[in-house]
Amino acid sequence: MILSVALxxxxxxxxxxxxxxxxxxxxxxxxxxxxxKSTVVRAIAGLMRCDSARIxxxxxxxDGPGHRVAPHLRRIGCVFQNAALFPHMTVRQNLCYGxxxxxxxxxxxxxxxxxxxxxxxxxxxxEGLSGGERSRTAIGRALLMDPDLLLLDEPLSALDExxxxxxxxxxxxxxxxTRRPMIYVSHALPEVARLANHIVVxxxxxxxxxxxxxxVLSDPNLSAALGLREAGAVIxxxxxxxxxxxxxxxxxxxxxxxxxxxTAAPGQTLRLRIPAQDVILSRDRxxxxxxxxxxxxxxxxxxxxxxxSVMVELRLVDQTILARITHRSTAALALQPGTDCFAILKxxxxxxxx
Amino acid sequence: MTPEEWAAVSLSVQVSxxxxxxxxxxxxxxxxxxxxxxxxxxxxxxALTHLPLVLPPVVTGYLLLLAFGRNGPIGGFLExxxxxxxxxxWTGAVLAAAVMAFPLMVRAIRLGFEAVDRRVEETASxxxxxxxxxxxxxxLPLISPxxxxxxxxxxxxxxxxxxxxxxxxxNIPGQTQTMPTAIYALLQVPGGDxxxxxxVWISIVIAVGALVASEVLARRMQARVQGS
Numbered sequence: 001m002i003l004s005v006a007l008x009x010x011x012x013x014x015x016x017x018x019x020x021x022x023x024x025x026x027x028x029x030x031x032x033x034x035x036x037k038s039t040v041v042r043a044i045a046g047l048m049r050c051d052s053a054r055i056x057x058x059x060x061x062x063d064g065p066g067h068r069v070a071p072h073l074r075r076i077g078c079v080f081q082n083a084a085l086f087p088h089m090t091v092r093q094n095l096c097y098g099x100x101x102x103x104x105x106x107x108x109x110x111x112x113x114x115x116x117x118x119x120x121x122x123x124x125x126x127e128g129l130s131g132g133e134r135s136r137t138a139i140g141r142a143l144l145m146d147p148d149l150l151l152l153d154e155p156l157s158a159l160d161e162x163x164x165x166x167x168x169x170x171x172x173x174x175x176x177x178t179r180r181p182m183i184y185v186s187h188a189l190p191e192v193a194r195l196a197n198h199i200v201v202x203x204x205x206x207x208x209x210x211x212x213x214x215x216v217l218s219d220p221n222l223s224a225a226l227g228l229r230e231a232g233a234v235i236x237x238x239x240x241x242x243x244x245x246x247x248x249x250x251x252x253x254x255x256x257x258x259x260x261x262x263t264a265a266p267g268q269t270l271r272l273r274i275p276a277q278d279v280i281l282s283r284d285r286x287x288x289x290x291x292x293x294x295x296x297x298x299x300x301x302x303x304x305x306x307x308x309s310v311m312v313e314l315r316l317v318d319q320t321i322l323a324r325i326t327h328r329s330t331a332a333l334a335l336q337p338g339t340d341c342f343a344i345l346k347x348x349x350x351x352x353x354x
Numbered sequence: 355m356t357p358e359e360w361a362a363v364s365l366s367v368q369v370s371x372x373x374x375x376x377x378x379x380x381x382x383x384x385x386x387x388x389x390x391x392x393x394x395x396x397x398x399x400x401a402l403t404h405l406p407l408v409l410p411p412v413v414t415g416y417l418l419l420l421a422f423g424r425n426g427p428i429g430g431f432l433e434x435x436x437x438x439x440x441x442x443x444w445t446g447a448v449l450a451a452a453v454m455a456f457p458l459m460v461r462a463i464r465l466g467f468e469a470v471d472r473r474v475e476e477t478a479s480x481x482x483x484x485x486x487x488x489x490x491x492x493x494l495p496l497i498s499p500x501x502x503x504x505x506x507x508x509x510x511x512x513x514x515x516x517x518x519x520x521x522x523x524x525n526i527p528g529q530t531q532t533m534p535t536a537i538y539a540l541l542q543v544p545g546g547d548x549x550x551x552x553x554v555w556i557s558i559v560i561a562v563g564a565l566v567a568s569e570v571l572a573r574r575m576q577a578r579v580q581g582s
Contacts, residue, residue, distance in 0.1 A: 047476050071479040072488075084477040088495045088579045097491075101482030138477075145481050 001058040009050035016205040024181040028192040031202035037185045041153045046071035077142030081154045083134035085126035092122040098145025105146040116140045132163040150182040189230035194351040218320045220303040220311040232275035233321035239264045254316035258292045271351040279323035280344040293345040361528045362536035370512035373451035374505050385463035407457040415521025446523040451512035459504040466500025499575045506568035533557050
């Protein structure tokens with residue numbers, strides 16, 4: 001199901017002008033605060049009128065010239081930052097709220113309760129719930145109305161790191177279990193890298209880039225927009241085997257990678273993130289180094305980022321990754337497009353199953 | 355207590371209950387329009403609802419008499435069409451009390467509307483609730499504490515209403531004499547002090563009772579609304 005959005009709106013000195021088409025799966029709407037993410041989300045949900053809007057979901061036109069579907073008829077499930085639960089209802093009543101307006105829902109109450117572990121909460125009221133429990137309830141409530149599209153507007157941003165870590169697996173289950181198109185709004189790259197198949201990068205009311213997560217995150221020209229600290233490639237990996245010393249050997253398009261503490265079974269596929277600032281480059285194959293993952297690479301391009309650093313785009317067999325190094329190192333190693341070198345991966349993060 | 359005093363007490367309660375109940379839907383509508391909408395005439399509506407608060411009650415009563423008296427434009431219409439007479443009847447006391455209590459009620463309910471988290475209502479609409487259902491299932495329950503607060507304020511105001519009532523419906527024992535006008539009448543005659551005091555005590559008891567009841571009710575509603 002293709003979501004097609006074209007909006008323009010002008011208010012209070014802010015000028016929004018975006019257009020993008022995204023396929024099913026999870027699409028991240030990514031950008032800093034003030035980029036216009038919330039405006040886009042509110043427009044898709046029908047909660048706000050833009051100066052001009054064309055929005056369609058599959059063959060259904062939600063907004064068009066002289067045509068506008070009211071929010072309650074859009075079948076778009078929304079989860080907002082603060083969960084926005086009904087304070088005067090129990091968790092069960094919250095979950096069931098949408099069902100009374102939708103006959104013939106294909107979503108089973110018991111399945112949703114089981115998937116989000118809501119069973120013990122059903123008789124409680126929102127007031128007594130933790131942030132994570134509220135988020136899960138809001139997600140379940142949106143899911144139970146059997147939506148054509150799920151809109152998650154920064155569902156984790158009000159939570160601390162521990163709570164985020166608690167919710168993320170549920171979001172992965174949601175993505176893998178329901179096969180429902182999702183728009184996931186966030187300004188946190190790790191969440192986006194972990195969940196999204198596609199990314200729409202927004203900046204100051206404009207679309208900077210639309211593309212597959214792997215392509216967007218390994219584009220050196222977007223590093224500045226995505227945040228230098230966060231920049232880094234996301235690659236797919238398959239678990240090959242666990243070695244006697246507990247290290248797991250993973251097969252990737254960039255070559256073999258060893259990681260400790262992998263819980264996935266052989267044959268499973270994982271998504272790995274290689275932060276650009278954790279990649280060290282060497283002209284010669286390093287010897288006597290504690291790092292385990294040293295891969296032959298070729299420089300594709302060099303993109304100056306700021307006064308101190310350069311983003312180096314590297315080709316490792318069939319995979320592009322990024323390394324962020326200083327101007328001085330670039331000069332010392334005489335790096336140029338085409339230069340052969342070795343990439344030393346200081347850290348590789350597992351972003352969950354794909 | 356004399357039957358006349360009892361009549362004043364029961365009439366006061368009757369008038370205040372009716373005034374509160376009848377003005378509640380209008381109070382909700384006015385509070386909703388004033389807190390949620392901006393429209394041409396917003397200022398005029400705002401001023402009109404507050405007018406009874408700032409006008410001398412006697413003036414309000416006189417204006418009611420002009421408009422709702424048997425020869426007034428609205429009063430004449432009501433009598434000709436529905437056979438309803440307000441001036442110098444207990445029904446007129448209800449109208450006078452409702453009009454005088456209206457600003458207090460609207461102010462209290464407005465605060466309730468303004469405290470409702472709009473995102474909760476928006477979420478209800480994205481879940482498929484049409485606007486009327488959002489109002490009935492989300493907004494109204496959430497403002498219930500301020501509905502109670504507004505109603506108690508209006509009831510208390512109606513119980514104490516004097517100036518507009520005596521101007522519009524006079525002070526006819528057994529027909530339009532309420533507690534305040536009865537107390538006033540008793541104080542005008544020699545030896546009426548004892549009877550006046552009985553009514554004063556009764557009005558204090560009713561006022562305090564209403565306040566306590568509303569407090570208990572409001573807490574219970576608050577707990578239901580916020581689950582504390």
